[in-house]
Amino acid sequence: MGIGDFSRIGTNIAALEAQKSLNSISSKIAVNQLRLSTGKRINTAEDDAAGFIIGKGLETRVRGLTQALSNIGDAKNTLAVAEGGLQNILNILQTMKEKAVQSASDTLGASERSAIEAQLDDLSAEVDTIVNKDTTFNGVNLIDGTFTGKSTQVGANAGDVLQLSITGNHTSASLTISDASLDVSSATAASTAMARIDSAMAVVNNSIRSIGSIQARLTTKETTLSTAITNTEAAKSRILDADLAKEQLEVTKFQILQQTALVMLAQANAAPQNVLQLLQ
Numbered sequence: 001m002g003i004g005d006f007s008r009i010g011t012n013i014a015a016l017e018a019q020k021s022l023n024s025i026s027s028k029i030a031v032n033q034l035r036l037s038t039g040k041r042i043n044t045a046e047d048d049a050a051g052f053i054i055g056k057g058l059e060t061r062v063r064g065l066t067q068a069l070s071n072i073g074d075a076k077n078t079l080a081v082a083e084g085g086l087q088n089i090l091n092i093l094q095t096m097k098e099k100a101v102q103s104a105s106d107t108l109g110a111s112e113r114s115a116i117e118a119q120l121d122d123l124s125a126e127v128d129t130i131v132n133k134d135t136t137f138n139g140v141n142l143i144d145g146t147f148t149g150k151s152t153q154v155g156a157n158a159g160d161v162l163q164l165s166i167t168g169n170h171t172s173a174s175l176t177i178s179d180a181s182l183d184v185s186s187a188t189a190a191s192t193a194m195a196r197i198d199s200a201m202a203v204v205n206n207s208i209r210s211i212g213s214i215q216a217r218l219t220t221k222e223t224t225l226s227t228a229i230t231n232t233e234a235a236k237s238r239i240l241d242a243d244l245a246k247e248q249l250e251v252t253k254f255q256i257l258q259q260t261a262l263v264m265l266a267q268a269n270a271a272p273q274n275v276l277q278l279l280q
Contacts, residue, residue: 015268022261025254032251035242042240051239058236062229064156069225075152075164076218082142082166083211085135086204089143089170092123092130093201096177099123100194103184113184120193121179124172131171143207145169154221162221164214168207175200 034043045052102108103116135142143166151161172178176196183189 012268015265018261018265018268022258022265025258025261029251029254029258032247032254035247036244036251039242039244040240041242055236055240058232058239061156062232062236065225065229065232068153068155068160069222069229071152072154072218072222072225075154075162076215076222078137078142079164079211079215079218081137082135082147083208083215085130085143086170086208086211088130088134089127090201090204090208092127093175093177093197093204096120096123096182097194097197097201100182100184100190100197104187104190104194106187113186116184117182120182120184124178124182127170127172127175127177142166143168143170145174154218155225162214162217166207166211168203170204170207175203 031047035041042048042052042055099116099120103113108116131144132141140147145168148165148167150164152164154160154162168174173181177200181196182193184193
């Protein structure tokens, strides 16, 4: 810092120093006010180059984890649609089993067996409707055996994926409960139909169990991601976010120094007038 001689008025060193100090203080106030207005400690790389890069890296990770969490939600919704369709098929199979048990009795006549056969045919057709038309997600069939080897991104890093598969084909033909597969024209035939329906129910139950296992994994992953997002946000906040109480304290301090610097600048500008007394 330069120290001027008050008798040399060509350059007012004291005024220049006071002005420099005033400009510096004003710049600091502007920085603190920007932090208060944005809530960010680092608004440009100039504020803290290393902190800016680290903070942005954490922000990128948070956004990736958040999207992965959304992907998990979509996957769970997809599986929920598939499970709902399978549960409806299971309900139909239970009704079919009930009718097959009813027909496995020689007390029924031909007209009664014909009515049961017609009902079984209708139920079988409804199973195909559920599989081919109703149980879809974004236009993709879920329980016709084609939804296999499907991957969903469940993390922020490449390769962090989970495979989704619903391997069973649940059409009436594949479950051997189609019109051509079930015959209740006699008690003996009805017993065979009962066995086929039991087998179909076992297939559907196994598929529901498999879906439940995948859903449990997704729920665990969902909890893990939520925790990771919270912790990463906390780390990012400590680097990028401003301490508003501290920033307000700094603004108050610099505003007082600014007023002091203004007074000192005014006094420094007035000091050369004292030289006039030497000329009287």
